[in-house]
Amino acid sequence: MVVTSQKAKQLQKVLDSHLLSVGVSLAILIDEAGNVIVASGNDNGVDTTSLAALAAANFGATAQIAKLIGEEDFSILYHKGKKDNIHFSKVGKDFILVTIFTDEIPLGLVRLRVNQVAQELLDLLAEN
Amino acid sequence: MALIDLNRREIHCKIVYYGPGRSGKTTNLFYIYNAVSEKYRGKLLTIETRGDRTLFFDLLPINLGQIHGLNIRIQLYTVPGQSHYRATRKLVLKGVDGIVFVADSLRKRREKNIESLLDLKNNLKEYNLTLEQLPLVFQYNKRDLITSAIPILTIEELENDLNRDLKAPYFEASATKGIGVFETLKEISKRTVKYVARKYIFKQESLRAEGGLL
Numbered sequence: 001m002v003v004t005s006q007k008a009k010q011l012q013k014v015l016d017s018h019l020l021s022v023g024v025s026l027a028i029l030i031d032e033a034g035n036v037i038v039a040s041g042n043d044n045g046v047d048t049t050s051l052a053a054l055a056a057a058n059f060g061a062t063a064q065i066a067k068l069i070g071e072e073d074f075s076i077l078y079h080k081g082k083k084d085n086i087h088f089s090k091v092g093k094d095f096i097l098v099t100i101f102t103d104e105i106p107l108g109l110v111r112l113r114v115n116q117v118a119q120e121l122l123d124l125l126a127e128n
Numbered sequence: 129m130a131l132i133d134l135n136r137r138e139i140h141c142k143i144v145y146y147g148p149g150r151s152g153k154t155t156n157l158f159y160i161y162n163a164v165s166e167k168y169r170g171k172l173l174t175i176e177t178r179g180d181r182t183l184f185f186d187l188l189p190i191n192l193g194q195i196h197g198l199n200i201r202i203q204l205y206t207v208p209g210q211s212h213y214r215a216t217r218k219l220v221l222k223g224v225d226g227i228v229f230v231a232d233s234l235r236k237r238r239e240k241n242i243e244s245l246l247d248l249k250n251n252l253k254e255y256n257l258t259l260e261q262l263p264l265v266f267q268y269n270k271r272d273l274i275t276s277a278i279p280i281l282t283i284e285e286l287e288n289d290l291n292r293d294l295k296a297p298y299f300e301a302s303a304t305k306g307i308g309v310f311e312t313l314k315e316i317s318k319r320t321v322k323y324v325a326r327k328y329i330f331k332q333e334s335l336r337a338e339g340g341l342l
Contacts, residue, residue: 001132004134005135007135008136031131034203035142036131038135049171053185053203064215
């Protein structure tokens with residue numbers, strides 16, 4: 001897929017205004033092959049290339065688990081750390097939105113916002 | 129699925145090293161990682177089981193420099209070769225742009241090579257891809273053992289078993305010593321970048337010519 005400068009800015013703006021504005025530290029939109037399409041926020045030295053590859057693989061692996069119990073896939077994954085938490089959410093069929101946030105941000109708020117931006121991101125991505 | 133990021137002026141391509149277990153896919157990546165200066169490579173990511181077999185995949189991002197003002201970034205992946213990891217191999221193939229098939233020259237691994245190539249074909253089919261359409265390079269590894277007493281397949285036998293119909297380029301290699309590793313990488317990179325450019329960039333340009341979205 002091709003991401004133009006204009007498209008990257010539009011996508012980034014959506015991430016900034018809905019996710020970073022509520023305190024999410026880092027939001028990354030990736031595709032299912034593990035490519036970073038756009039990232040926003042403070043990466044604090046996080047290796048986003050590895051993170052994207054592992055996130056895509058993680059989704060693939062849990063989709064297989066889903067199939068074992070008769071589900072198509074799991075659309076949301078969440079891992080809780082001591083300080084930082086990570087939330088993965090499927091955006092359409094081909095994309096994944098990864099958000100990293102501290103304990104100070106309620107999970108419910110992140111889930112709500114991720115849900116709200118999903119369609120907006122999808123519309124922008126579909127315009128290609 | 130390659131990603132062309134015109135904002136950062138980068139092209140990302142995914143090359144997967146496929147082949148039977150213990151044929152030397154990870155060894156290829158390790159050799160490249162150690163030989164390339166830090167400026168041109170990212171972190172090597174490996175997920176291994178005990179006994180240094182790949183569990184999920186290895187990933188090595190490489191920067192090939194610029195073509196037409198665009199930075200070419202290649203992500204090299206390996207798959208776990210052991211036959212029971214089929215589901216994992218299929219996952220890693222998602223969005224693949226080029227394939228290196230690392231075959232084992234040991235005579236006793238002959239069936240495993242053929243089996244692995246068939247498995248690759250079947251996995252690609254599930255993504256509506258064929259080996260004929262994708263950039264492909266064969267690497268016949270462990271050629272250094274030819275001087276030892278261990279029975280080794282000849283190049284003719286390997287070609288006949290694997291590459292008879294595909295007619296892809298092949299390289300003789302000894303990945304532990306680095307022989308043939310960069311020749312393989314260079315050829316697959318060249319073919320992959322060409323394939324991606326033809327598939328995505330020219331398509332977009334023709335769209336633009338037709339008053340499209342760019």
